[in-house]
Amino acid sequence: MASSLPQELLSLIANHITGKNEKLTPYTLVNKSWQAAFERRMYSSLVVLSPSDVDYITVGPTEQHKKRGLSLSRLDDITSGPQDWRQARRTYIRHILYRVAVPHYLEECRRGDDDYTYDNIWHRENNLAFSHGMRALFDYLPRLVDQAISLDIALQAETA
Structure with a gap:
């Protein structure tokens, strides 16, 4: 199930989506683990x-x-x-x-x-x-x- 993916995979997904110039904010709403992975990418720079x-x-x-x-x-x-x-x-x-x-x-x-x-x-x-x-x-x-x-x-x- 996508909501229980390891943080490493979620981080790879966030990096991939960032390369497509897509907004990351909607992905933070999936659950707390997705929020942590995507916010880590969003707030890094x-x-x-x-x-x-x-x-x-x-x-x-x-x-x-x-x-x-x-x-x-x-x-x-x-x-x-x-x-x-x-x-x-x-x-x-x-x-x-x-x-x-x-x-x-x-x-x-x-x-x-x-x-x-x-x-x-x-x-x-x-x-x-x-x-x-x-x-x-x-x-x-x-x-x-x-x-x-x-x-x-x-x-x-x-x-x-």
């Missing part, structure tokens, strides 16, 4: 978004893309609490790509302009957003104690 009020990234004058990833507050919600399954999710995390939202894309080639100054409103807004996003990340990271995690940090400008 995460794209986490810093706090932001913007849901879409503007590219060019008219093109918008929905942000992809898990908000830091949502990650905190689903990995915190006394329940064993929430605590287990934290132990599954091995890699985090943290996208720090900044409001403006800045073209540094503009430095050659006569009226350009480094201390401008766009830099200040980006610096404030970056500081806020990094502070939120470092408030969350102590919850991931006693495990090896790789962390990548990327800036994500919300407007071009």
Whole structure:
């Protein structure tokens, strides 16, 4: 019976399904052993978004893309609490790509302009957003104690 498969086989199934770009969430509902196997795969590598009020990234004058990833507050919600399954999710995390939202894309080639100054409103807004996003990340990271995690940090400008 599929509900009593060994964890090794369930892990192979999860890896196979991941290769097909299929969502893994429905498989976690089969039973607790399937939940453990599939969540181990789902939470091993995460794209986490810093706090932001913007849901879409503007590219060019008219093109918008929905942000992809898990908000830091949502990650905190689903990995915190006394329940064993929430605590287990934290132990599954091995890699985090943290996208720090900044409001403006800045073209540094503009430095050659006569009226350009480094201390401008766009830099200040980006610096404030970056500081806020990094502070939120470092408030969350102590919850991931006693495990090896790789962390990548990327800036994500919300407007071009």
